[in-house]
Amino acid sequence: FVVRDPRALELLPAYLPSEHSYSPSSLAQLATCPYRFYLQAIARVAARELPPSLSELGPRERGVLFHEVQRRTLERLMPADLPLAAADPARAQAALDAALYEVQRDAHARFAPAFARVFDAAFSAMRRDLQGWLAGQTQETSWQPEACELTLRGDEAPGTRPHVRLSSGLKLSGVIDVVERRAAPDGQAPSLRATDCRTGAVPEQLRGITQGGHVLQPLLYALALERMYPQSPVSGGRLYFCTHGARYRSHEVALNTRSREAAEVLVQAARDLIGQGLLPAAPEEGACGRCEY
Secondary structure, three states, X not given: OEOOOHHHHOOHHHHOOOOOOEOHHHHHHHHHOHHHXXXXXXXXXXXXXXXXXXXXXXXXXXXXXXXHHHXXXXXXXXXXXXXXXXXXXXXXXXXXXXXXXXXXXXXXXXHOOOOHHHHHHHHHHHHHHHHHHHHHHHHOOOEEEEEEEEEOOOOOOOOOOOOEEOOOOOEEOOEEEEEEEEOOOOOOOOEEEEEEEEOOOOOOOOOOOOOOOOOOHHHHHHHHHHHHOOOOOEEEEEEEEOOOOOOOOEEEEEOOHHHHHHHHHHHHHHHHHHHOOEOXXXXXXXXXXXXXX
């Protein structure tokens, strides 16, 4: 998608990051393939849906169900059982068991009977991962959950998509999986952190601020928290891989001068590509095999 028609170019300003809201995952498509970004975020072309597998639960479906169990578990424990490190282990386990039962029951009601065995096997595997995640939560002494599934909102006009506007001008939409807080000395506001929970594999090269533009949630969600909680310092954001296979690895991105500059560069690059209509089919290596389009 490369725009050459002057009449088409006149339409593009409405899709600039300062005029159209984007989520971190949609902006990350610019690094994967600009044309895929165009199809998904601007043209809003529906992704090709693959037929469901009878032998396993897909990564996307598993992630949605996993996140739902996490949300229901934390909501049962907040705020009465904070800090979680001091919570009754039996009560914390009961909260997880109840959440897992509810989500599994709802999944059966939606997909049974054809997929009953698939979901039973998937939830058995998820239980192990969730047990490890809960153990990590109850052993954490510094950071505690403040909010779950926080929708970015506050700067939108009535009837428009919820979003916040960052200092770069970017209209950012999305949902922060978990907002965490860390206690501060008396008289000071507690610091906050945006955590994006993952159930997939850890990237081979997990380092840096945005992974070359591919992972934007820690940085952009941290900047969004600053807008939504102006009275509280925000330390940064992190990726938290919540599975036994990923060894519950955590990757943090601090909010500092370097990361703020990276956000400005990112938004300017998006502004240039969209404004000039330069969104060609230029996928990174191997991206086409993973593309739903």
